[in-house]
Amino acid sequence: MDRTRSLAGTSRPSRLLAALTAAVLAAGALVASAQTARAADTELARNGGFEAGLDGWSCTAGSGAVVTSPVHGGAKALRATPAGSDNAQCSQTVAVRPGSTYTLSAWVQGSYVYLGATGTGTTDATAWTQSAPSWQQLRTTFTTGAATTSVTLHTHGWYGTGAYHADDVSLLGPDGGPVQPPAAPTGLTAGSATSSSIGLSWAAVPGATGYTVYQGGARALSVSGTSATVTGLTASTAYTFQVTATNTAGESAKSAAVTASTTSGGGTPGGGLPAHALVGYLHASFANGSGYLRMADVPDSWDVIDLAFGEPTSLTSGDIRFRPCPVSECPGVEPAADFKAAIRAKQAAGKKVLISIGGQNGQVQLTTAAARDTFVASVSKIIDEYGLDGLDIDFEGHSLALNTGDTDFRNPTTPVVVNLIAALKTLKARYGPGFVLTMAPETFFVQLGYQYYGSGPWGGQDPRCGAYLPVIHALRDDLTLLHVQDYNSGPIMGLDNQYHSMGGADFHVAMTDMLLTGFPVAGDSARTFPALRPDQVAIGLPASTNAGNGHTAPAEVTKALDCLTKQANCGSYQPHGSRPGLRGLMTWSVNWDRFNGGEFSRNFDAYPWS
Incomplete structure (x- = not known):
């Protein structure tokens, strides 16, 4: 009791001394704590200086080698060389602790060199340099997720840029213990x-x-x-x-x-299409300068006829309507009964007739589950009423503009993408294996994902760049044909890391080779968009100079087909192998081809596929 009173009566200087003492003790505790935290950080990268060769590292396609010059530290460094469709990725998996922060760094030389970590359970880490003529350090940090016990470190280069060098790769953070072999895959x-x-x-x-x-x-x-x-x-x-x-x-x-x-040898994979097919859009709901063409008068050259267009009643309703061109707009239009009879006649002759949804003015955003279900119901009604063989998705403009949050094309979360995928899978299941499903995206939505999908190493260009990639990937087992519109776009970079411009054979070869080879996706550099089968791919072109920017002369179309199917008559771009099973060509449109004297279809009919 007296002791308590004595403390209570301490003079002011004594209180100040006590406070200072407490502060010093607290500061000491903080210093000790900081020293303890720093002491807990461990170097986790195995053989980060490559002094033990490639021990601990795995390099794709045998692209990595250890060299003695140039080096940043020690006596050795990594030299990795991209070739073909391989970006020379060298990686290793290390054990980490959940909910912990790590610092990843490396010294690099070369053009377009990347350092990153995947499988973090949060946001994967990436650092890169466009040009490092001398040793430059790349550095990034990340925090592991609540259940993350291992991450994969990687370096890689880029296509057509030559070899890069890396040395002194470091991962600092709490030790997670030895790396364990992965679990067996599921869901095969x-x-x-x-x-x-x-x-x-x-x-x-x-x-x-x-x-x-x-x-x-x-x-x-x-x-x-x-x-x-x-x-x-x-x-x-x-x-x-x-x-x-x-x-x-x-x-x-x-x-x-x-x-x-496997299927029988005599079959024609791809929805019952011929081995090489010509796809064309028929202006069925409108007229323009090309003139109206009755279904019965569509030439026999056309194997797939897309009715353009089914359009939404509003941007987000999901309600799709098809209205045949009215007499006031299309003099000479056939009655509905004759139109349907002509469709049946085309089908009897082995042709496929589809409803195409979208077009330049038909923007569709399935933002809700209700819109998704309305889309399925309304599209089914059109297919049933006209007895059609399937569906073509021609979403343009802002239809996928809300794809702003996805950076992993394999696991989309954006509602307009998720709902579209679900709707198309439902339609495919409803009509069975004979249902023909095609897509006609612009290069903007597909090949530009090579550079800009998600955030992209350039900081992003537009949220729609590569926005079709999740849809194509999710439906690749259901997709009959992908015919990207190789027109109405600017120059696009190919796998040779060079820009190619519309209107020439090289452009079509480069754009098509990306689909048939697969390509790394910007903003998701550890993942590659898998190749499609040749029978799933057709080249999309305008039928005439009136039909769109990027018209390609028949001689250039022939050169592109020669290069892709026979690896002959190639220009500056060399494809990754010959693909004789390439399905064929698509054009906008049947009407414009007729307006141009049938030049496009005649050239296709005359092409020697074998």
Whole structure:
């Protein structure tokens, strides 16, 4: 009791001394705490100076090698060389602690060199340099997610830019323990099959840097993504597949097996289309300077006829209506009964007639589940009323403008994208395997994703750049044809890292080769957009100079087909192999081709595919 009174009566200087003492003690505790935190940071990158060769590192396509000059520190450094469709990515997986902050750095030389970490559970980290003629340090930080126990570090270059060098790669942060082999993949599913190939896909495995596909227990191929196509198979034969996940610690157990069969050799994969098809849009709901053309008068050259257009009653309603061109606008238009009879006659002759949704004025945004369901119901009504074979998606303008939050094309979250995917899958399931599903996006929405999808290494250009990529990827097993509009666009960069301009063979070869080869997606540099099958791809062109910017002369169209299907008659762009199974050509439009004397269709009919 007296002690308490004595403290209470302490003079003012004594109180100040006590306060200062307490502050010093607190500061000491903070210093000690900071020292403890710094002491907890550990160097987690294995062989970051490459003094032990490539130990701990895995480089795609054998692209990496250890050199003794130039080096930043020590006696060795990494030299990795992009080639073809490979960006020379070298990676390793390290164990980390959940909810912890890490600093990743490396010294690099070269043009367009990237450093990053994926699988963080939060926002993947990326640093890059456009040009580093001498050693330059790249540095970035990230925080792991609540359940993240491993991340994958990587460096990579870019296409057509030559070799890059990296040295002294460092990851500092709390030690997560030794890297463990990944878990076995789940969700292995067989997708599209032809007489000689079967497509497979599976769920991503945390901590995996690659996957190995097994066919009948034997290794078939290795890939970095979560899909693969096994080729060289025999027609009308059942095959069993499994897949494993790999990282620097080893290989997982095999997944559950899936069995799938190839189609018969005599079939025509792709919705019953001929091996090489000509696709054209028919101005069925409007007239312009090309004039109206009755369905019965569409020439036999056209294998797929897209009725242009079904349009929405409002931007976000999802309600689609098709209104045949009225007599007041289209003198000579046939009665509805004759129009439907002509459709049936075309189908009897082996042609496919689709309703095309969208066009320049038909912007559609399925922002809600209700709009999604209305879209399915209204499109189904059109298909049923006219007895059509399927659906073409020709969304342009702002239809996918709300795709601003997605940076992973494999896992979209934006409502307009998610709802569109769900609606198209529902329609495909409703009408069965014979349902023809095609898409006609502009290059802006597809190939420009190579540079600008998501945030992009340039800081982004437009939220719609590459906005079709999630839709195409999610529906690749259901998609009959993708015919990107290779017109009405500016120069686009190809896989050779060069810009190509409309109107020449090189442009069409470069744009089509991206679809048939696959390409890395900007803003998502660790993931590659997988290649489509050649039978799923047609080249989109305007039929005449009246039909759109980027008209390509018949001789240039022939050169493009020669280069893509035979790897002959190529210009400056060399494709990644020959694709004799390329499906064909699409044009805007049947009407403009007739207006131009049938030049486009005649050139297609005369082309020697073999």
